[in-house]
Amino acid sequence: xxxxxxxLESLAGTRPxxxxxxxxxGTEGHHAVAVRRLRAGERVVxxxxxxxxxxxxxxxxxxxxxxxxxxxxxDEPAPPVRLVVAQALAKGDRGELAVEMLTExxxxxxxxxxxSRSVARWSADRVDRGLxxxxxxxxxxxxxxxxLRVPTVSDPVTTRSLVERLGAADLALVLHxxxxxxxxxxxLPAAGEVVVVVGPEGGISPEELEAFAAVxxxxxxxxxxxxxxxxxxVVALAALLNx
Numbered sequence: 001x002x003x004x005x006x007x008l009e010s011l012a013g014t015r016p017x018x019x020x021x022x023x024x025x026g027t028e029g030h031h032a033v034a035v036r037r038l039r040a041g042e043r044v045v046x047x048x049x050x051x052x053x054x055x056x057x058x059x060x061x062x063x064x065x066x067x068x069x070x071x072x073x074x075d076e077p078a079p080p081v082r083l084v085v086a087q088a089l090a091k092g093d094r095g096e097l098a099v100e101m102l103t104e105x106x107x108x109x110x111x112x113x114x115x116s117r118s119v120a121r122w123s124a125d126r127v128d129r130g131l132x133x134x135x136x137x138x139x140x141x142x143x144x145x146x147x148l149r150v151p152t153v154s155d156p157v158t159t160r161s162l163v164e165r166l167g168a169a170d171l172a173l174v175l176h177x178x179x180x181x182x183x184x185x186x187x188l189p190a191a192g193e194v195v196v197v198v199g200p201e202g203g204i205s206p207e208e209l210e211a212f213a214a215v216x217x218x219x220x221x222x223x224x225x226x227x228x229x230x231x232x233x234v235v236a237l238a239a240l241l242n243x
Contacts, residue, residue: 003055005045005143006032006066007150012048022046022054022068029065044068049142049150051076076148080191082108083240084169085233086162088115088200089122089130094230096137098198101234103141103151106241110138111165111195112156117202122156131155159208162197167215169195174212175236176204177226179219183239186220194240198233 006028016022024032024046032038040058046068047053053074060067085107087098099110112134114122122130135153142150157165166172170192173183176199188194197204197212204212209219222235 002146003043003045004032004036004038005047005053005146005148007049007139007143008046009049011046011054012050012052016054016070016073018070018073020070021059022056022070023065024068025065032066033061033063038066045074045146045148047074047148049139049148051078051149053148074148078108078149081188082193083237084109084111084193084195085237086111086113086157086165086195086197087233088113088198088204088229089118089120089156090200090229091119094201094228095120095130096133098230098233099134099137099153100141101231102237103138103147104145105234105237106147107151107233107237108149109152109154110134111154111162113162113197114156114158115200115202116159116205116208118200119202120200127156159211163211163215166195166197166212166217169193171195172212172215172217173197173236174204174209174217174219175199175222175232176209176219177221179221181218181220183220183222183236184243186218188240188243196233196236196240198229198236200229 054070055072056068056070170189171194174197
């Protein structure tokens with residue numbers, strides 16, 4: 001079994017050394033001691049969520065948290081190609097499901113997109129609640145998949161703002177069932193940002209497709225069938241990563 005991972009943002013900026021100790025406290029420490037019931041002698045990974053971390057052995061487990069003696073300092077460099085998914089808001093828990101799976105696959109950033117045909121709507125009084133759910137989902141999925149880097153969930157964007165983001169990307173891809181080019185045929189940049197747009201249950205409107213194309217975004221398909229909004233981005237990312 002792989003070592004469990006705990007996130008400790010305060011670890012960022014510090015210089016842990018082999019033989020030193022790290023205290024996992026707060027909510028993570030409580031979870032480790034009271035829920036996971038970790039005890040002295042067990043091995044864990046503690047990460048800062050930004051690519052740094054340590055692996056070590058639990059020295060003590062108390063109400064204050066876990067004291068971990070460092071046996072290895074870890075570093076997960078950012079990949080040269082940064083994969084971003086603009087995920088249209090979806091009904092029910094499909095948006096959170098998409099965030100969870102995208103995190104497990106390796107997304108660097110998820111951009112919530114209020115598409116014109118999105119059934120779900122994040123009104124002003126619901127934005128904070130929606131972002132909290134998506135960010136919490138990304139954090140927990142990163143821990144489950146043992147990622148030292150927790151993907152960013154940015155503030156929600158309108159179509160106009162998304163168009164600007166696509167125009168600035170090194171490569172912009174829009175998933176669409178009527179596209180003729182398969183995603184496997186797309187040439188990837190050696191470095192930079194690749195943004196993949198995933199539409200809502202009602203599909204991407206012709207006006208949105210036109211606006212995306214105007215800034216150089218390419219429409220691509222990820223298979224012979226129409227995928228749900230919660231799975232399309234995952235399949236697309238897997239195809240790109242396998243390249």
